């Protein structure tokens with residue numbers, strides 16, 4: 156997906172600290188963010204804070220031209236998909252309304268044709284002053300939009316209207332405006348994708364269980380990326396401690412049997428199933444009601460096979476694209492190909508879990524993608540997010556071929 160560019164213009168009031176939070180939230184939401192600060196804004200918070208949060212140099216001076224190839228205020232004006240002035244002081248609102256361009260912020264605004272949103276923050280009497288009201292009316296006539304300030308306790312001690320809208324509120328509005336547009340072209344729009352992630356827990360007795368090293372990171376990255384690409388995502392997750400990606404429907408399970416039931420029940424309605432979970436192949440044949448007592452020397456208990464969820468899906472599949480993982484320690488591609496065929500998959504993601512940077516727990520993986528048409532793509536070490544993107548690119552290609 157092409158990331159949208161937000162130019163955040165910060166003018167000088169106590170609410171500059173909220174501008175920092177806004178920068179952070181916009182970056183986390185996946186926008187490219189660049190920041191202009193006025194001289195007064197820098198009296199409250201340093202440009203370094205905004206630089207660290209946006210991972211971009213902050214613009215403070217029209218004449219500090221670092222790159223001879225461009226004229227910064229024109230370049231920024233053209234780069235922005237949306238300009239947000241937050242906080243916007245009475246002074247900066249007055250300047251923009253009257254075409255004054257005496258610093259980096261106001262000069263860039265005059266040079267841009269991008270939509271501009273103004274989020275005022277000031278004392279309640281300033282906000283109600285006829286001069287400020289008139290300037291805001293002028294800007295509305297020019298086509299500028301306003302993010303209304305909230306009522307409440309103001310830093311000056313008054314209670315009234317003038318508090319900068321909360322950063323979360325501004326981000327939601329921006330997402331609705333910009334991503335709502337972009338959603339129309341998302342490649343997985345209208346598709347239902349079920350992803351499994353994490354380990355399973357197989358009880359031995361009330362205090363003990365068998366599990367494995369899966370952290371869920373690989374599966375959660377796939378779910379997040381699929382959702383970002385417009386899919387309606389169901390994430391069936393074993394016990395992990397990861398934040399749930401936005402807009403993803405989470406179904407929590409513990410055992411392989413619970414995962415089996417959760418996946419099978421939802422399979423018919425899916426377009427794609429991606430099984431990155433590390434499901435237990437065996438579970439104790441008996442789950443003891445009471446805690447097992449210490450034995451003399453050796454404790455013996457038997458294990459029985461769990462149901463192979465993916466194999467079952469392979470038998471049931473009608474129109475679905477079925478993607479499996481293969482966690483191997485030797486002869487990786489040979490075993491992966493065997494699983495691809497035996498489980499009737501469309502694609503298998505093979506990882507050698509003994510390799511440094513691959514497999515369980517870490518933030519990276521090294522995988523080879525093998526599809527049922529005989530195509531093979533070996534990827535270098537990549538972040539799990541990037542691996543997720545690569546898998547989904549392949550899924551999109553397979554969906555097109557249907």
Ligand code: PMT
Pocket residue numbers: 352353368369370371372373374411430431432433434435436461462463464465466478479480481482483494506508514515516517520
């Ligand atoms: O969670 P992370 O810490 O990020 O680690 C990622 C990972 C190593 C768990 C992931 O990259 C991975 O390899 N997942 C598959 C792990 C696994 O169980 O592989 P397998 O080769 O044993 O199983 C093959 C496939 O059959 C898998 O898609 C598995 O989900 C599925 N399976 C296995 C057993 C079973 N009873 N039912 C299944 O559906």
